[in-house]
Amino acid sequence: MAEINLLETQGRLNAVKEQGKRWLLRIATLIFVVALGVYGYLFFSDRSSQKQIRENRAVILQAQSDLENNRQRSELITRQGQLKSANKLLGEHLFWSGLLPELARVTLTSAQYSSIETGTEGDMFVTVTVPTYTDAEKFLQVFDLPEYNQQFSNVRVLALSQTQKDNVLQTSMRLQLILNPNLLRRQIQ
Amino acid sequence: MQSNSLSTIANSQQMQNPILQAILLLAFTGLFGWFILAPKFTANDVTRTELAELKTQRQNLEADQVELNRLIAQMQTAQDDIRLVDEAVPLSSRPTKIAVLIEAYARNSALTLKQLNIDGLDEHISAGNKDLADNQFGGNRALATINVTANVSGNIEQFRNFLQLLEQSGRIIDVDSMIVSSDEEAIQFNIRLKTYAYELNTSL
Numbered sequence: 383m384a385e386i387n388l389l390e391t392q393g394r395l396n397a398v399k400e401q402g403k404r405w406l407l408r409i410a411t412l413i414f415v416v417a418l419g420v421y422g423y424l425f426f427s428d429r430s431s432q433k434q435i436r437e438n439r440a441v442i443l444q445a446q447s448d449l450e451n452n453r454q455r456s457e458l459i460t461r462q463g464q465l466k467s468a469n470k471l472l473g474e475h476l477f478w479s480g481l482l483p484e485l486a487r488v489t490l491t492s493a494q495y496s497s498i499e500t501g502t503e504g505d506m507f508v509t510v511t512v513p514t515y516t517d518a519e520k521f522l523q524v525f526d527l528p529e530y531n532q533q534f535s536n537v538r539v540l541a542l543s544q545t546q547k548d549n550v551l552q553t554s555m556r557l558q559l560i561l562n563p564n565l566l567r568r569q570i571q
Numbered sequence: 572m573q574s575n576s577l578s579t580i581a582n583s584q585q586m587q588n589p590i591l592q593a594i595l596l597l598a599f600t601g602l603f604g605w606f607i608l609a610p611k612f613t614a615n616d617v618t619r620t621e622l623a624e625l626k627t628q629r630q631n632l633e634a635d636q637v638e639l640n641r642l643i644a645q646m647q648t649a650q651d652d653i654r655l656v657d658e659a660v661p662l663s664s665r666p667t668k669i670a671v672l673i674e675a676y677a678r679n680s681a682l683t684l685k686q687l688n689i690d691g692l693d694e695h696i697s698a699g700n701k702d703l704a705d706n707q708f709g710g711n712r713a714l715a716t717i718n719v720t721a722n723v724s725g726n727i728e729q730f731r732n733f734l735q736l737l738e739q740s741g742r743i744i745d746v747d748s749m750i751v752s753s754d755e756e757a758i759q760f761n762i763r764l765k766t767y768a769y770e771l772n773t774s775l
Contacts, residue, residue: 403589410593414600417608424611431618438625445632454643456708460662461646461653464769467714468659471743471767478746479734482727494753501748501763 476502476566484533484565496554506534506559511552518542518553525559536560658741662707664715664768665697672742673764677723680732682760686722695770703771715770718747724757733760743767 449455481500485508500506512518524530525537541556646653661668666689677684695715702710723733730751737744743766750761 400589403593407589407593407596410596410600414596414603417600417603421603421608421611424608424615428611428615428618431615431622435618435622435625438622438629442625442629442632445629445636449632449636449639452639453706453708454646455639456706458639458642458646460708460712460769461656463712463714464656464660464662467767467769468656468743471660471714471745475738475743475745477738478749479731479738482731482734486727495751496753498751499748502746 476563478566480565481561500561504561504563506561507540507556508559509554509556511554513551513553515544515553518555521555533562533565534559535562655741659743660714660767660769661742662712662769663697664695664717664770666692666717667697669717669719669742669766672740672744673719673721676733676736676740677721680725680736681729682723682725682733683757684721684723685759686720688720690718690720691716695768700771711772712769713772715768717766717768719764719766721762721764723760723762725760726758727751730758730760737764 482498485495485498494511495508496511497509498506499508510521512521522537522539525534536559538558539555540558542553544551544553546552669689670687673687674684723730725733734746737746745765747763747765749763752759752761
């Protein structure tokens with residue numbers, strides 16, 4: 383009776399083992415099938431991506447060619463450069479017409495100018511003629527007053543001489559002045 | 572003989588063992604994964620990255636195209652502004668145009684134009700440029716500076732009017748330097764001017 387029971391237990395155990403082996407095989411098969419499935423997905427995904435790459439490349443080449451051959455684009459680029467240059471130049475533009483009236487105001491037309499040399503650097507060279515040394519002194523004193531030295535300052539006397547012309551004594555001075563650059567700047571309307 | 576032996580192996584007791592079959596299958600799957608699936612996965616990843624980059628490039632190009640069309644439409648409706656810019660910085664540095672302009676300003680301010688020099692004329696083609704016949708906006712352009720020296724005579728008021736005309740000119744004309752000198756007859760004004768053109772870049 384006891385032997386019969388042992389045989390039954392052994393048989394059940396064998397059946398469970400056999401079933402376990404079959405499940406293991408099934409799982410291994412499932413993993414293999416999944417791997418095959420993943421490969422299939424990657425294969426078709428890659429083909430689809432390659433197709434899209436070809437399409438996108440063709441569209442990009444066409445768009446680049448259209449852009450490069452667009453004549454209005456050339457005009458647009460030219461106009462943009464032109465406008466940029468014009469804006470830059472206008473921003474740096476100086477207005478010289480205000481210089482001479484201001485110089486006349488400062489020196490109160492007390493002197494005759496025989497030469498005025500100026501440039502965009504800010505230095506200005508003038509040669510003035512006055513009757514006497516006293517007038518020359520008065521001419522220079524004007525530049526010491528704050529009202530008058532705002533636009534013209536740092537006056538250096540480069541030369542001072544007196545000559546007789548048509549029986550009249552003339553005092554000449556060659557001066558170097560610093561010109562305030564703001565005098566030449568004006569807001570563009 | 573060989574198929575017989577293979578059949579023998581397949582039908583053998585060991586090969587019928589599910590554990591052995593599972594191990595062989597797993598080993599085969601491992602080899603398949605290592606040598607076929609992993610390289611395919613890497614290749615697919617590279618392709619996808621390339622595709623994403625191309626898509627971004629395409630989107631950028633399409634956006635550029637839209638922006639270009641918008642700017643072209645804007646340009647076409649701004650013809651009056653373009654005329655002003657064309658006058659301020661013309662596309663040609665033709666010196667005769669500059670000479671005509673300066674001469675007119677001197678005449679209008681009652682100054683006598685004694686001398687007019689325009690420098691650097693050989694750098695650009697002034698007329699009959701065949702390269703531009705087909706597409707007038709083709710080629711690379713850059714800002715070109717044209718130096719003009721003018722000697723005029725008259726009085727201070729006339730010269731001031733001349734300077735004002737230069738300032739109000741539609742073409743941008745900058746005064747670079749000026750020398751005023753007086754003699755027995757009249758005051759001489761030697762003025763150095765700069766004007767500009769958006770010319771074809773000859774240095775390229």
